[in-house]
Amino acid sequence: MPALIQVNDLRRSFGRVRAVDGLSLSIDAGEVFALVGPDGAGKTTVMRLICGALRADSGSVLLAGEDLARRPEHARANLGYLPQRFSLYGELTVLENLRFFAELRGLPTREWLPRSREILDFVGLADFGERRAEALSGGMKQKLGLAAALVHRPSILLLDEPTGGVDPVTRQSFWQLIIRLLGQGVAVLVSTPYMDEAARCSRVGFMARGQLLLQGRPAEVVRSLQGRILEVKAEPRRRAEELAREVSEVEDVQAFGDRLHLRLRAGAGSGVEQRLAAQFAAGGVECSRMHQVPPNLEDVFIAQLQAEAPVSTVPPVDPDGAHIRNQPQRRAR
Amino acid sequence: MSEAVVVADRLTKRFDGFTAVDGVSFEVHSGEVVGYLGPNGSGKTTTIRMLLGLLLPSDGQARVFGFDSVRQAEAIRARVGYMSQKFALYDDLTAGENLAFYAGVYGVVDARQQRAALDLVGLKGIDGTRASELPIGWRQRLALATAIVHQPSLLILDEPTSGVDPVARRSFWDLIYRLAEDGATVFVTTHYMDEAEYCTRVGIMRRGRLLAMDSPDDLKRNALPGLAWDVYAERMLPALDALQALQGVKRAGLAGDHLRAITGQEGTAAAIEAGLSGHGLQSLRVERTEPTLEDVFLALAGD
Numbered sequence: 187m188p189a190l191i192q193v194n195d196l197r198r199s200f201g202r203v204r205a206v207d208g209l210s211l212s213i214d215a216g217e218v219f220a221l222v223g224p225d226g227a228g229k230t231t232v233m234r235l236i237c238g239a240l241r242a243d244s245g246s247v248l249l250a251g252e253d254l255a256r257r258p259e260h261a262r263a264n265l266g267y268l269p270q271r272f273s274l275y276g277e278l279t280v281l282e283n284l285r286f287f288a289e290l291r292g293l294p295t296r297e298w299l300p301r302s303r304e305i306l307d308f309v310g311l312a313d314f315g316e317r318r319a320e321a322l323s324g325g326m327k328q329k330l331g332l333a334a335a336l337v338h339r340p341s342i343l344l345l346d347e348p349t350g351g352v353d354p355v356t357r358q359s360f361w362q363l364i365i366r367l368l369g370q371g372v373a374v375l376v377s378t379p380y381m382d383e384a385a386r387c388s389r390v391g392f393m394a395r396g397q398l399l400l401q402g403r404p405a406e407v408v409r410s411l412q413g414r415i416l417e418v419k420a421e422p423r424r425r426a427e428e429l430a431r432e433v434s435e436v437e438d439v440q441a442f443g444d445r446l447h448l449r450l451r452a453g454a455g456s457g458v459e460q461r462l463a464a465q466f467a468a469g470g471v472e473c474s475r476m477h478q479v480p481p482n483l484e485d486v487f488i489a490q491l492q493a494e495a496p497v498s499t500v501p502p503v504d505p506d507g508a509h510i511r512n513q514p515q516r517r518a519r
Numbered sequence: 520m521s522e523a524v525v526v527a528d529r530l531t532k533r534f535d536g537f538t539a540v541d542g543v544s545f546e547v548h549s550g551e552v553v554g555y556l557g558p559n560g561s562g563k564t565t566t567i568r569m570l571l572g573l574l575l576p577s578d579g580q581a582r583v584f585g586f587d588s589v590r591q592a593e594a595i596r597a598r599v600g601y602m603s604q605k606f607a608l609y610d611d612l613t614a615g616e617n618l619a620f621y622a623g624v625y626g627v628v629d630a631r632q633q634r635a636a637l638d639l640v641g642l643k644g645i646d647g648t649r650a651s652e653l654p655i656g657w658r659q660r661l662a663l664a665t666a667i668v669h670q671p672s673l674l675i676l677d678e679p680t681s682g683v684d685p686v687a688r689r690s691f692w693d694l695i696y697r698l699a700e701d702g703a704t705v706f707v708t709t710h711y712m713d714e715a716e717y718c719t720r721v722g723i724m725r726r727g728r729l730l731a732m733d734s735p736d737d738l739k740r741n742a743l744p745g746l747a748w749d750v751y752a753e754r755m756l757p758a759l760d761a762l763q764a765l766q767g768v769k770r771a772g773l774a775g776d777h778l779r780a781i782t783g784q785e786g787t788a789a790a791i792e793a794g795l796s797g798h799g800l801q802s803l804r805v806e807r808t809e810p811t812l813e814d815v816f817l818a819l820a821g822d
Contacts (some may be wrong), residue, residue: 224684225655277604324559351604353558354813355821358772362759364774369756379684385775386755404776423698425543440689443716443811444735482775484685491686 188251189214190264190342190373191236196245198235205231205391207396208245213389215341218374220384223393229377230270232393233346236375237267249342260333266335269411270346276320280311280330283319284337291338298337309363325356332363341348343367345376349383361386367442381484391482392490398492404483411481411489416448418461419475420466429469433461440488445475447485521549524673524704525570529579532565539565541727542579547673552695552705553732557724558820564604565707566724567677570706571601583673597625600671604678606662608650614661615646618668625669636664640694655817656687663694674698676707678716692717712813714787723811739810746786747814751804752777752795761798765791770817773813780815 189212191503198206205228211220221229234240236247238258247254254260274283281302288298306312309329314322319330328348334345345364349357361383364374370386376387384390391401400407414437420426427446430439435454440447450458459476466473520617525547532540540562547553557563568574570581572592581588583595614637621676622633637643640660650658659679666674676695681689684723692714699705707718715735722732731742750771752758755778762771762780767790770781780791788805795803 224686225682347682350677351559351710353556353561353820354712357559357710358817358821361773365756365759379682379688381685382775386773424700435756441692441717443713487685488689 189248190250191219191375192246192248193232194246194248195234195238196232196247197243198231198240204396206235206242209393209396209398210245211391211398211401213342213373213375215322215371215373216368217388218368218376220387220390221375221377221393222381222384222390222487224377227393228396229393230346231378231396233267233269233344233375237265237344238262239378263338264340264463265342265344266340267299267344268331268335268346268348270350272331272334274319274327274330274334277318279318280306280322281315281325283330284334287334289336293338293473301337301339302333305336306339308336308366309333310359325352325359328352328356328360329363334358336367343374345374347377347379350379356381366416381482381487385483392487394491394494399494400486408481408486411449411485412490413478414450414454415479415481415485416462417442417451417460417475417477417479418446418473419444420446420471420473422471425469426466426471426473429465429471430462433458433465435461438488438492440485442484447479449489522783523547524549524551524584525706526582527566528581530566530581531578532562532569532570532574538727540576543724543727544579544731545722545729545732546657547704548705549704550699550702551719552699552707552717554718554721555706555708555724555822556710556715556816557708558719561724561820562727563724564677567601567675567706567708570675571596571599577791590660594782597669598671598673600666600669600674601674601724602662602666602674602676602679604681606658608658608662608665610651611649613647613649614642614653617650617661618646618665620680620736621665622668622814624698627669633668636660636668639667639697640664641690656683656691656797659683659687659691660694663691667703672703674703674705674707676705678708678710680709680711688714703763712811712816715812723816723819730819735812738812738815742815743781743810743818745783747787747808748780748782748786748791749774749804749806749808750780750795751806752778752793752800757798758800759802761795761800762791765794768794770821772815772817779814781818 191213193211196206196209223229235242238254249261250264254261257414284302285298308334311329349360378384390404390407391398427439430436430448435450435458436448437451438449523546527543527545530540530543543566555563569576570583570588572588572595584598586594618633642660642661680691695705709715720732720734721738723730731738759778762768762778767782767786768780772779791805792803
């Protein structure tokens, strides 16, 4: 069976900015592909190119085998799209909103009501059909947005940062819905700032400056940092961070909740843990835990960005005019 | 105990027909970084608007630096830096002009103080760039600069990291900590549980009520009624369904690339494994783990 989403060498520039610069990906039925990357990397432009809201300069998009450029109506019939800022009609009820989207999507009149009830049931809004959209909570609006994108039973779903600014309870139930859709054979492309969400996807792609720098199954993607992440729990944490940065094998230090993740240079020897322990002891830091952990996607994300130093990355904080240690060199472009 | 910078005393706000904030009491002490969490619509922003004297409480009162939020709102606002969810920047103005505008509002005439604010947030040399042309991570920092230009000793930040990428988010928190180390007190709302882990104390709101406020460690110890388990199963969806139906499981959900279950104190890995293999689910791994703030949040704020 061919991939439901097939993107080949997609390019789109705005003036001199190459927003999407030779991007290829393919997503099969039942797969979810996570697009992650810094702000301005081109993720939203990719979504807009795939849904046909923007025309590509070159390259192709096939949706369920239909060429978006040649037969846009056929290609888009298979597609549901939840943009970052979706609009609902606040003064219309939940069902009226769905009817609007159903008719827009060409659902026959006799079908819209049973389908709307079915999809409201699926997203957990069955009891709210008569409520005006503006009276829904933030989480419920998000689910209505998803229902609207799904009303015509698309086999392809594009979700542009669907959980940005959404609380953990809503995020949890939103993702349980996505996982259920995969079970029904839908192919999903989702962009997200949450690495824990990317970790549960079939595949993940890191995007920067319009290109996919790296893509693969989450377990493959993190392999590049295998054995190079030390998790440290130490107090006071800020002091521990400073001390760790002074150890030459330590390439970077990041806080993960109440722990620190130390990224070691490739090929760092096993003596580094002892050196760190000595460093902490001498510096008055109490270290209650230090052990190697499997790298996670956020470790990879940070390492990728530091290696690339894309233009859109916020510069390091530099309050004293001094250079911050351990910033990687900007790569010549 | 250090001095209380914020005191909310049975703070209440009723709108027609519903109570947005319902008898909320807490204190924020000098030098603390307090995280304020809750589902969308649970009353976090309404609380903040009352602290700032922008909204009249229906009941109860708030004092900030000892000033009453109703009668002495101006004195409060002169001492507080506030950053709203939607960064309040003028798109047509340059970064420098935005900053000069807010400096003027706060009566800061010293241009050096304005430059210092830009330097502090790491935006030296972008004075001439229009706000609309800045990437979102920079806009976020510019918004912070406008909130700190009058050198406030309390920062109230309402979802400051919404919509920025993971790296920008991290360096924003580095900034918050730098400000806290320089003596600022910080009150911040967020949906990111990893950010909440960085806070001295964390409050969790639900439907207008403050359910708990404590250090992250104490919340995990006291507010989570049971044990946390990581469950690795080959097929996530059937495993999730099976876990949710399993007796003794209080909550089951997705966590990164695996599942997470909360059981009562009597829960065991063997019982979970047995329950799942009863559904024909094989190749399982069940591990007891430490609870996270997300577990606490879902337990308290979930339906």
